[in-house]
Amino acid sequence: MTHTPLTRSEAKELTRRRLIRAALAILDKEGEAGLTTLKVAKAAGIAQSTFYVHFKDKQDLLRSLGDEGGERLRRSMREVRRQARESHDAERHREAFRIPIEAICRHPELLRILQRARHDPASPLREFAVETAAAYRDHHAADLAELGYTADDEHDRRRLEMIAEGVNAATNALALGHLEGRYPDVEEVLDVLVALSNGALRLLKSGA
Amino acid sequence: MTHTPLTRSEAKELTRRRLIRAALAILDKEGEAGLTTLKVAKAAGIAQSTFYVHFKDKQDLLRSLGDEGGERLRRSMREVRRQARESHDAERHREAFRIPIEAICRHPELLRILQRARHDPASPLREFAVETAAAYRDHHAADLAELGYTADDEHDRRRLEMIAEGVNAATNALALGHLEGRYPDVEEVLDVLVALSNGALRLLKSGA
DNA sequence: AATTTCACCGATAGTACTATCGGTGAAATT
DNA sequence: AATTTCACCGATAGTACTATCGGTGAAATT
Numbered sequence: 282m283t284h285t286p287l288t289r290s291e292a293k294e295l296t297r298r299r300l301i302r303a304a305l306a307i308l309d310k311e312g313e314a315g316l317t318t319l320k321v322a323k324a325a326g327i328a329q330s331t332f333y334v335h336f337k338d339k340q341d342l343l344r345s346l347g348d349e350g351g352e353r354l355r356r357s358m359r360e361v362r363r364q365a366r367e368s369h370d371a372e373r374h375r376e377a378f379r380i381p382i383e384a385i386c387r388h389p390e391l392l393r394i395l396q397r398a399r400h401d402p403a404s405p406l407r408e409f410a411v412e413t414a415a416a417y418r419d420h421h422a423a424d425l426a427e428l429g430y431t432a433d434d435e436h437d438r439r440r441l442e443m444i445a446e447g448v449n450a451a452t453n454a455l456a457l458g459h460l461e462g463r464y465p466d467v468e469e470v471l472d473v474l475v476a477l478s479n480g481a482l483r484l485l486k487s488g489a
Numbered sequence: 490m491t492h493t494p495l496t497r498s499e500a501k502e503l504t505r506r507r508l509i510r511a512a513l514a515i516l517d518k519e520g521e522a523g524l525t526t527l528k529v530a531k532a533a534g535i536a537q538s539t540f541y542v543h544f545k546d547k548q549d550l551l552r553s554l555g556d557e558g559g560e561r562l563r564r565s566m567r568e569v570r571r572q573a574r575e576s577h578d579a580e581r582h583r584e585a586f587r588i589p590i591e592a593i594c595r596h597p598e599l600l601r602i603l604q605r606a607r608h609d610p611a612s613p614l615r616e617f618a619v620e621t622a623a624a625y626r627d628h629h630a631a632d633l634a635e636l637g638y639t640a641d642d643e644h645d646r647r648r649l650e651m652i653a654e655g656v657n658a659a660t661n662a663l664a665l666g667h668l669e670g671r672y673p674d675v676e677e678v679l680d681v682l683v684a685l686s687n688g689a690l691r692l693l694k695s696g697a
Numbered sequence: 698a699a700t701t702t703c704a705c706c707g708a709t710a711g712t713a714c715t716a717t718c719g720g721t722g723a724a725a726t727t
Numbered sequence: 728a729a730t731t732t733c734a735c736c737g738a739t740a741g742t743a744c745t746a747t748c749g750g751t752g753a754a755a756t757t
Contacts, residue, residue: 289724289732292724293733296735309610312611318716328736329715330738333716339716443663443678447663451658451685454655455651477656477688480684480691481681481684483684497755526746527743536706537707537745538705539704540745540746
């Protein structure tokens with residue numbers, strides 16, 4: 282109950298965090314069209330004009346959201362790798378799908394915002410969204426390589442990339458379907474993703 | 490070279506078509522944020538105020554775009570079915586992927602607009618995008634059922650839906666990747682999609 | 698031929714938002 | 728204790744856009 286006396290910079294940082302949180306919530310609920318400095322500031326409990334104490338302009342806020350999101354995503358990718366190493370080989374492939382799905386369910390607004398930005402040529406977040414998608418694809422491809430699906434020639438390398446991209450797209454789609462309540466059982470979702478992935482990987486095995 | 494004399498209603502319809510075309514192009518290039526009555530009217534060669542002769546307001550334009558897109562999509566789905574029936578059983582599954590990919594490559598702006606709208610809670614096209622996605626999923630699921638992958642119990646029906654949704658997501662992702670130049674060979678894309686799909690369908694076969 | 702309709706126009710009122718500016722008081726520094 | 732800094736405020740100029748309105752001339756109707 283005691284108000285810890287904050288220094289000025291601590292208080293400012295706190296306000297900044299509130300602004301970023303508010304912006305993410307508004308972006309998720311109302312989209313980029315609904316993201317105004319007035320709404321963000323109001324939701325964070327400050328005057329509209331004070332927004333500009335924290336960000337140069339709206340672009341600057343969106344850039345910060347990108348950094349923010351990137352930080353979370355990188356953390357989550359590291360987590361995937363860590364947990365993947367801990368699980369037995371048999372489970373490993375399956376668990377590699379569980380972790381991103383859980384991450385999506387924890388912060389679905391991030392995926393939704395990224396998906397939108399990726400296809401919106403006017404979005405200041407677009408470049409970031411495209412880069413993130415590429416990072417995930419490469420990450421997944423590297424994971425598969427670790428599982429023994431090495432690609433020696435150009436052809437197989439591209440196949441591996443396609444499989445990674447396709448399976449990622451399916452993972453995102455099914456995770457959102459799970460959140461929407463259409464696929465209530467995560468285990469069933471994992472069954473399908475593992476089956477999709479294994480089917481495609483057989484392509485590489487037969488080629489090797 | 491002879492200017493066919495158009496009746497008033499013919500000229501009006503022509504202007505309306507130009508507005509819709511212009512709107513689609515702007516939506517694709519600049520996103521919903523860039524879609525203003527001034528830009529659309531200018532691109533169609535009329536005054537901004539004349540926009541309101543053709544549409545009640547901006548919402549009305551977007552609704553019309555939805556109808557327009559829906560019409561194209563339904564035509565393309567009928568085409569898939571028709572061509573699928575014509576091909577031999579062995580090719581059938583593979584060709585079922587070629588047709589949507591070609592459709593996407595012909596009008597990539599439609600897919601991009603729909604993908605964006607699907608994840609944008611403020612978009613007037615959102616409901617339409619969600620319905621379209623569901624229609625495609627069901628369409629694909631029905632296709633698979635026609636190929637002999639019948640689902641008797643609740644469990645398998647849901648699996649079939651998940652496979653359809655996952656494979657659709659992968660198809661869209663790879664089609665856009667192809668358009669972006671990352672996967673130049675459509676046949677390689679088809680290889681991967683067929684492999685993904687077959688892998689997942691083995692789940693159903695083993696269950697039956 | 699006279700009259701009506703209507704697709705189009707330019708001008709403009711109204712709205713929503715961005716970003717700036719001068720001011721204030723409490724925190725930080727001297 | 729005196730001075731400086733700065734996170735915040737309210738007011739407001741500027742911008743971009745939506746939607747309306749009265750007017751016009753050619754097409755359509757009488």
